[in-house]
Amino acid sequence: MEDCRQERAGRANVLCPAECTRPGTRFMRADSASSIRYVTPDLYDRIKGYREEFHRYPEISWTEYRTSWQIAKRLRELGYEVFIGADVCEETTRMGLPSSEFLQECERRARAEGVPEEMMRQMSGGRTGVVGVLKGGSSHESGGDADTAGTGGGFAKESGRKCVVALRFDIDALTIEEERTDYNADYRSLHEGTMHACGHDGHAAAGLGLAEVLAIHRKELCGEVRLIFQPAEEGCHGAAAIVDKGWLDDVDLFLSGHIGISCRKPGEIAACSGGFLATSKLNFHFKGKSAHAGKAPGEGRNALLAAAKFTVDAYDLVRGREGVLVNVGKFVGGSGRNIIAADAWLEAETRGATQTQNQDLCGQVIETAQDAGRRYGVEVEAIKIGEAGTGSSSPRIARACKAHAREMGMEAGYQEAADFGASEDVTLMMERVQGRGGEAAFFMFGTLLGAEHHHGAFDFDTEVLGVMVEFYARAVMGTFAR
Numbered sequence: 001m002e003d004c005r006q007e008r009a010g011r012a013n014v015l016c017p018a019e020c021t022r023p024g025t026r027f028m029r030a031d032s033a034s035s036i037r038y039v040t041p042d043l044y045d046r047i048k049g050y051r052e053e054f055h056r057y058p059e060i061s062w063t064e065y066r067t068s069w070q071i072a073k074r075l076r077e078l079g080y081e082v083f084i085g086a087d088v089c090e091e092t093t094r095m096g097l098p099s100s101e102f103l104q105e106c107e108r109r110a111r112a113e114g115v116p117e118e119m120m121r122q123m124s125g126g127r128t129g130v131v132g133v134l135k136g137g138s139s140h141e142s143g144g145d146a147d148t149a150g151t152g153g154g155f156a157k158e159s160g161r162k163c164v165v166a167l168r169f170d171i172d173a174l175t176i177e178e179e180r181t182d183y184n185a186d187y188r189s190l191h192e193g194t195m196h197a198c199g200h201d202g203h204a205a206a207g208l209g210l211a212e213v214l215a216i217h218r219k220e221l222c223g224e225v226r227l228i229f230q231p232a233e234e235g236c237h238g239a240a241a242i243v244d245k246g247w248l249d250d251v252d253l254f255l256s257g258h259i260g261i262s263c264r265k266p267g268e269i270a271a272c273s274g275g276f277l278a279t280s281k282l283n284f285h286f287k288g289k290s291a292h293a294g295k296a297p298g299e300g301r302n303a304l305l306a307a308a309k310f311t312v313d314a315y316d317l318v319r320g321r322e323g324v325l326v327n328v329g330k331f332v333g334g335s336g337r338n339i340i341a342a343d344a345w346l347e348a349e350t351r352g353a354t355q356t357q358n359q360d361l362c363g364q365v366i367e368t369a370q371d372a373g374r375r376y377g378v379e380v381e382a383i384k385i386g387e388a389g390t391g392s393s394s395p396r397i398a399r400a401c402k403a404h405a406r407e408m409g410m411e412a413g414y415q416e417a418a419d420f421g422a423s424e425d426v427t428l429m430m431e432r433v434q435g436r437g438g439e440a441a442f443f444m445f446g447t448l449l450g451a452e453h454h455h456g457a458f459d460f461d462t463e464v465l466g467v468m469v470e471f472y473a474r475a476v477m478g479t480f481a482r
């Protein structure tokens with residue numbers, strides 16, 4: 001980022017990553033034909049097109065109707081068995097569902113934007129997300145030597161059982177108003193107040209690009225590939241419901257990744273060995289009783305006061321402690337100046353360097369809210385609406401994937417063990433796979449950014465999507481190599 005700023009010093013209103021990161025100028029179309037096996041220029045253009053399309057129509061958690069439609073449509077064209085609606089997520093563990101009024105409003109918009117009625121019927125009520133399944137041409141019956149079988153080789157295979165590889169791509173956007181920059185004019189968000197500011201538009205596009213590569217090489221797949229397009233990652237709402245539906249139960253190799261985060265240079269790929277912060281997302285409703293603030297304040301029970309006391313006390317819980325964080329990020333309460341507030345609603349979160357630290361803190365925060373409620377005679381309802389754990393890439397996979405980076409001419413930028421430094425509900429999927437004897441890895445893919453993640457001027461160089469698809473394709477095909 002520094003380099004390109006210097007390069008364009010003195011040129012007003014030009015932000016990264018405009019010209020110096022114009023897609024396709026360095027890696028994908030440079031004289032590197034030998035390092036690119038799967039992502040042809042045509043495919044790269046299609047991936048870029050998918051990304052721009054997703055970017056124009058961002059949809060937040062559990063409202064990814066149009067996005068899911070686009071994904072399902074393309075997967076069907078490519079010959080995948082496609083699962084949508086209630087087949088994707090476990091109904092009861094979908095956390096943080098928006099109100100039914102909001103869901104209906106988004107459904108109306110999706111219909112107006114062309115989503116067919118038959119698909120809307122299956123998805124309505126926040127049943128978004130897509131799983132595409134591609135079954136290959138043969139099995140491991142001949143007993144290929146697993147240890148020489150590339151990325152996923154070496155995991156235990158029962159005789160004759162086909163191996164299952166799953167990849168996860170998150171697809172949701174954020175409630176952020178996109179800034180007008182001079183590089184996003186062609187694909188700026190058409191949904192007011194909503195924006196793909198975390199790169200999940202890119203993740204979804206990479207998933208479709210990979211889908212195409214794998215469909216072309218279907219005969220070489222001796223097993224099954226599952227492409228999981230997960231709704232509701234922001235807020236850590238969606239992964240648990242996909243895990244609970246069983247999609248990860250028999251997976252031998254699981255891969256996922258994120259654009260940027262702490263990889264900020266093109267050519268960097270890092271396997272995350274840790275640094276995932278375990279987190280819980282909590283909603284609180286403080287229920288008091290209204291009263292006349294001048295005439296009879298003593299007859300009320302002040303929900304706003306209890307919520308304010310809790311907010312201050314919650315931050316005190318983590319003062320001076322290492323590895324734990326708490327935040328109360330939204331506070332809505334009361335109904336008018338001269339009324340004792342009957343209700344207050346708070347959105348809070350806890351984070352911890354370990355699962356235990358987070359769970360302990362989460363318990364303490366809920367207890368603190370109850371204490372504040374008791375002090376002012378206010379009832380407190382606490383609901384957990386999101387969750388993520390800690391996670392670590394299987395070292396063998398992180399090591400094996402270095403070969404793919406090497407073949408792509410990116411060995412110098414490859415890290416086997418990096419810290420993620422944020423929270424990701426993909427950890428729940430990794431945990432399920434690794435807990436059942438499979439292996440999992442999560443990668444960060446380097447790119448220049450227009451602004452930080454979750455910022456209105458966030459953008460990235462789409463070239464990173466070509467890198468992602470090429471890397472994943474090599475990892476998956478390597479797994480099935482015999």
Ligand SMILES: [Zn+2]
Nearest residue numbers: 198234453454
């Ligand atoms: Zn995000």
Ligand SMILES: [Zn+2]
Nearest residue numbers: 198199200258
């Ligand atoms: Zn993200």
